[in-house]
Amino acid sequence: MMNTAEIEFLAEQEEVTIIPKFTDQRVVHLIAGDIGPFRAGIPCVVPIWVAKTLRKKQKCKIVAPEWLDIDLLELKLEEEKASRFFTQMPSEHYMGIAHLLLSDDSDIEHADRLRLAIKNIWDVRVAKARASADTFLRGGGRHAGIDYLTQLEICNLRPLLLDALDTKYRLSAPLENFSALNTSVAGSSSLSQSFSSASSSRRSQ
Amino acid sequence: MSWKMFRQFPQLLSGSVYSLTGNRLLDIGLCGIIASIIDLDHFYAARSFSLKAATSLDRRPPLHCTSFWLVLLSLALVSSKNINFYNVESGGNVVLDTITEAWVNEKLSPEILPHKADFIEVMMEQIDQMEENVLQLQKTDLRSIIHRQELERIRYLIRSYLRTRLDKIELYSLWVFKNQGVLSPQELVYLKEYLSLSVAPLKNLCDRMPGPCGQINPRQMEIAPDLETHVFAKSKVDLPDTIIVNDGPREEEITINKDSQRIVPYASIREYVRNNQIKLI
Amino acid sequence: MWGDKAIELIKELERSTEIFPPFDDDKIRLILEECRVLNQFIEDAMNSTFHPETNNYLAGVKARTAALERNKRCLLAYQWNRLQMLRKMRWEFGSILPVEIKANMSEGEVAWFAKYSKALANYMKGIGGRNGLNLMLDMQPPKDLYIEVRCLKDFGKLELDTGEVFYLSQNSQHYMPRSQVENLVRQGVLEHINWS
Numbered sequence: 001m002m003n004t005a006e007i008e009f010l011a012e013q014e015e016v017t018i019i020p021k022f023t024d025q026r027v028v029h030l031i032a033g034d035i036g037p038f039r040a041g042i043p044c045v046v047p048i049w050v051a052k053t054l055r056k057k058q059k060c061k062i063v064a065p066e067w068l069d070i071d072l073l074e075l076k077l078e079e080e081k082a083s084r085f086f087t088q089m090p091s092e093h094y095m096g097i098a099h100l101l102l103s104d105d106s107d108i109e110h111a112d113r114l115r116l117a118i119k120n121i122w123d124v125r126v127a128k129a130r131a132s133a134d135t136f137l138r139g140g141g142r143h144a145g146i147d148y149l150t151q152l153e154i155c156n157l158r159p160l161l162l163d164a165l166d167t168k169y170r171l172s173a174p175l176e177n178f179s180a181l182n183t184s185v186a187g188s189s190s191l192s193q194s195f196s197s198a199s200s201s202r203r204s205q
Numbered sequence: 206m207s208w209k210m211f212r213q214f215p216q217l218l219s220g221s222v223y224s225l226t227g228n229r230l231l232d233i234g235l236c237g238i239i240a241s242i243i244d245l246d247h248f249y250a251a252r253s254f255s256l257k258a259a260t261s262l263d264r265r266p267p268l269h270c271t272s273f274w275l276v277l278l279s280l281a282l283v284s285s286k287n288i289n290f291y292n293v294e295s296g297g298n299v300v301l302d303t304i305t306e307a308w309v310n311e312k313l314s315p316e317i318l319p320h321k322a323d324f325i326e327v328m329m330e331q332i333d334q335m336e337e338n339v340l341q342l343q344k345t346d347l348r349s350i351i352h353r354q355e356l357e358r359i360r361y362l363i364r365s366y367l368r369t370r371l372d373k374i375e376l377y378s379l380w381v382f383k384n385q386g387v388l389s390p391q392e393l394v395y396l397k398e399y400l401s402l403s404v405a406p407l408k409n410l411c412d413r414m415p416g417p418c419g420q421i422n423p424r425q426m427e428i429a430p431d432l433e434t435h436v437f438a439k440s441k442v443d444l445p446d447t448i449i450v451n452d453g454p455r456e457e458e459i460t461i462n463k464d465s466q467r468i469v470p471y472a473s474i475r476e477y478v479r480n481n482q483i484k485l486i
Numbered sequence: 487m488w489g490d491k492a493i494e495l496i497k498e499l500e501r502s503t504e505i506f507p508p509f510d511d512d513k514i515r516l517i518l519e520e521c522r523v524l525n526q527f528i529e530d531a532m533n534s535t536f537h538p539e540t541n542n543y544l545a546g547v548k549a550r551t552a553a554l555e556r557n558k559r560c561l562l563a564y565q566w567n568r569l570q571m572l573r574k575m576r577w578e579f580g581s582i583l584p585v586e587i588k589a590n591m592s593e594g595e596v597a598w599f600a601k602y603s604k605a606l607a608n609y610m611k612g613i614g615g616r617n618g619l620n621l622m623l624d625m626q627p628p629k630d631l632y633i634e635v636r637c638l639k640d641f642g643k644l645e646l647d648t649g650e651v652f653y654l655s656q657n658s659q660h661y662m663p664r665s666q667v668e669n670l671v672r673q674g675v676l677e678h679i680n681w682s
Contacts, residue, residue, distance in 0.1 A: 002309065005627050031328075143473075162437075361628050406565055410565050414557075
């Protein structure tokens, strides 16, 4: 299973434009690719995680991606509301990127209005996803098309829908097919889940 | 001497700190050839191809003058420090992308997928090399910070990937043993150790039971992943054949196009996931 | 009723509020005693002559065999689940478990844990380059190279890989490399202070 933090980790690899406040002619050969050279005032493209690190050290200004614009987002919202299916989003990680770039001390103008616009789109899409999940479950069938649904939305939907689908299948499938008495889903005992009751009780000592 | 030269010149020319050929044996061979080529200056100085003339020179031939090579070598070292400092083989991209995708697939699939140990090994080498390079920078240097952060990110990826696999190996140990082809050599060693140590406490308990029921029955103890679980999947290619979804008495055939996304039972796309034609999302 | 004690054993494990409840060998002994009685009946039945009307133990044997299997299943589930809990704790606490937990482990579990730790350590040494790869770090995606931490208890001197030395006394705050203090945060020695 994947959680929000892990999907955001992927979103951090997406590119963003920055305006550096320093000059360094040397290209930085990262394992993932080259970035730089950096010339103060001249926009260049780096992965979001680099942008955030530079920003924290006040070495650059982050520029909003083209699609992160109030008017465009409001149009998108209307488009999404009008469509029965999911529309294609300008970025696979639109929500994650918005979250990363529109934090409290963001360089981007009208960050709060942008956050609201994104949230509105998100709400419409998630509501649509839930409604179709409901229809899907009631209608039977074990497969469905979900084009243009983004990873974070899927992550939101996953625990609800897949579990229900799995249970439905188990209840209806003939018993002979089953070594299911001896099956288990890996997510339920994932090592990466923190043993929170253990650590909190230790801290209270 | 020619070994060092051999390493420095490609560095100057191509910006790669790795050997020109990427193969140690070939490196050694080429070193030998260069050393021999240097000796050709004997024939030049003697102005003749006769061995006798070449080996009875009264002065050292031009290419054998040590100072010449020392100067060249120092120039190479000095300039390599200034020009191409970050010597990382290109192609790190593909390896990183493969590992990233493998990580997501492994997190989302019910069973343990074919290992990517070769890619991991290559990436670990690149990480080690980069770490060495970075040590030469000042800690507060912006470039050092960015490099170190990237290294942490990649290490996280690899750790999380291997942990997820270990989780499945331990949970489904008996089942994985029957399907061990997907494991890396180190994982297989680990699985065998884990199996033998894990059966022990269970066996001890069973031994305390009277009569024949006290026998350990591996089939009873085996836990298998639920391959019929549903997953979200995205196809990377147009699939040549339709996939089949078993729905009770019905069988449905679905055509899968490139970039389409679907909810499907994992079992229907199992082979395609294992062959990297479909990825999980 | 046969199998009652076995179910109680499982319920006890599931309902326990402790992180790791003590190994209930007493209840296990009771269950095994029940098994012995069940098994005795079966053996006696096997050794006696069969008569469809007066000496028909078939149903009795079948029922008791099922009860034995049931008890066995519960016992194995009990032990297996406890081992899974210990597995999780290895990842949470490392190879040295807190005293309270160790006190509740059976001898078999202590031995198992030691072997499990060793097998894991061997695996980690064998992967990833020169020094192996410690899989217990980076449990969450890394956000920053350095993090602000507050020390929750007196820990004393901490020397990092880099040679830097920190003196961790209770309530002191430090700006330290995340990867090197992750363990201490997990163990509750340090607390991550979130600025953003």
